[in-house]
Amino acid sequence: MADERTNQKSNIIDLKKGVDKAQEVLNTPVDLKKAASKTKDVLNTPVDLKKAAKKTKEVLDTPIDVKKGVKKAGEVLNTEITWGSEDTSSATDGRKLHSRKKAHPSTIDTTSRDKKSAKKPKKKLKKMDLITDAILCLIVFVGAFLLVYPTFSNWYNQQHMSRAIAAYTERTKDMTPEQYDKFRKAAKIYNTGLLDNDHRFKPNDHEHAQYEALLDVTGTGIMGSIEIPKINVNLPIYHGTEETILQIAVGHLEGTSLPVGGTGTHCVLSGHRGLPSAELFTRLDEMEQGDTFMLKVLGETLTYRVDQIKIVDPDQLENISIDPNHDYCTLVTCTPYGINTQRMLVRGHRIENIYAPDDNGTVYITAEVKHVDLVKTSLIMMWPVAAILVLLDALVPVRWHSDWG
Numbered sequence: 001m002a003d004e005r006t007n008q009k010s011n012i013i014d015l016k017k018g019v020d021k022a023q024e025v026l027n028t029p030v031d032l033k034k035a036a037s038k039t040k041d042v043l044n045t046p047v048d049l050k051k052a053a054k055k056t057k058e059v060l061d062t063p064i065d066v067k068k069g070v071k072k073a074g075e076v077l078n079t080e081i082t083w084g085s086e087d088t089s090s091a092t093d094g095r096k097l098h099s100r101k102k103a104h105p106s107t108i109d110t111t112s113r114d115k116k117s118a119k120k121p122k123k124k125l126k127k128m129d130l131i132t133d134a135i136l137c138l139i140v141f142v143g144a145f146l147l148v149y150p151t152f153s154n155w156y157n158q159q160h161m162s163r164a165i166a167a168y169t170e171r172t173k174d175m176t177p178e179q180y181d182k183f184r185k186a187a188k189i190y191n192t193g194l195l196d197n198d199h200r201f202k203p204n205d206h207e208h209a210q211y212e213a214l215l216d217v218t219g220t221g222i223m224g225s226i227e228i229p230k231i232n233v234n235l236p237i238y239h240g241t242e243e244t245i246l247q248i249a250v251g252h253l254e255g256t257s258l259p260v261g262g263t264g265t266h267c268v269l270s271g272h273r274g275l276p277s278a279e280l281f282t283r284l285d286e287m288e289q290g291d292t293f294m295l296k297v298l299g300e301t302l303t304y305r306v307d308q309i310k311i312v313d314p315d316q317l318e319n320i321s322i323d324p325n326h327d328y329c330t331l332v333t334c335t336p337y338g339i340n341t342q343r344m345l346v347r348g349h350r351i352e353n354i355y356a357p358d359d360n361g362t363v364y365i366t367a368e369v370k371h372v373d374l375v376k377t378s379l380i381m382m383w384p385v386a387a388i389l390v391l392l393d394a395l396v397p398v399r400w401h402s403d404w405g
Contacts, residue, residue: 161249164236165225171218172299183298187214187258191265194257195322201255211254212239215297224259224297226250226269228331231283237269237295246272250280256320259295259329261302261350266328267295268320273333281333287346292354295329304329304348311335311342319345326350 271281
């Protein structure tokens with residue numbers, strides 16, 4: 001037994017010293033793989049590189065960097081050698097070079113670490129893609145919202161105005177004949193006083209307060225409504241032309257005749273065009289001579305036929321002067337569209353009300369309140385939503401669908 005142990009000890013090879021000595025003698029790098037194979041042939045014993053390295057460490061009392069050794073061997077052999085990979089084996093029986101026990105820090109598999117580090121840029125790239133897609137979807141959503149907003153806002157305002165007109169109509173139906181006469185008489189007195197008033201467009205506080213109370217049946221400032229069948233307009237008429245009024249409805253120009261009709265009156269009604277939130281008088285430029293529009297005030301309908309259309313400067317007030325021999329009503333809006341440096345005046349003269357029979361032969365006045373058709377409104381509001389869904393489905397990347405599915 002002692003002889004066998006002595007023989008085994010004599011078989012231990014100090015690879016490091018042997019390699020260094022061989023390099024000094026030959027002045028040539030030593031191929032570890034071939035040396036190991038040759039040693040195996042001479043000793044007829046497989047060479048365990050790990051045990052040899054461990055033994056060399058014990059002899060030299062110095063840690064052996066196997067990683068650097070393998071790397072150096074790869075450079076000499078001009079072959080990529082990966083420590084711990086499945087393809088790397090001993091020259092004899094194909095055993096893996098790495099140990100199944102916990103490896104020394106110097107022998108950690110660097111291939112997996114390189115793979116992990118290679119995956120990091122992909123994660124960052126994927127994160128950037130998600131951010132880009134989110135921004136793109138946000139832009140599409142905002143664009144779709146801006147596209148839908150005018151339609152939705154106009155629909156909402158039409159509903160609101162229809163309710164306001166309906167409330168005014170119901171209120172006038174509940175009035176007594178005495179109340180009718182009181183409001184109408186006060187309005188006619190006001191109109192008569194305008195004929196000799198040279199400062200009618202610059203009323204004082206007392207005159208303005210009196211004006212605000214005239215024809216205000218509901219206490220909300222509504223004095224009536226206007227309907228223009230050709231351009232599908234049906235809006236309430238409020239006192240004054242302040243911006244808050246013109247954003248949602250038609251305003252009566254203070255200093256002009258109140259809309260109760262009669263010879264020697266000239267009522268002027270103003271409305272905006274081109275607002276994103278409401279159409280109002282946007283299509284007023286489509287009006288032509290011979291077209292009609294109606295005013296409904298205190299339960300009475302007044303019909304006017306267009307006889308004059310003019311484009312004037314804002315300070316040309318002679319076109320809205322009162323003619324003592326005529327009953328006029330002029331509709332005013334800004335022009336050119338989007339520039340608004342001038343005013344479009346569409347004037348009509350009073351005619352007899354236009355009646356039309358319905359399918360049952362019943363006669364009615366064409367200036368009745370126009371109610372919102374919910375079916376048509378739903379169809380109008382449905383297409384923008386469908387368009388948004390189609391756009392989002394087209395723009396969302398396929399990888400999102402795979403992640404969700």
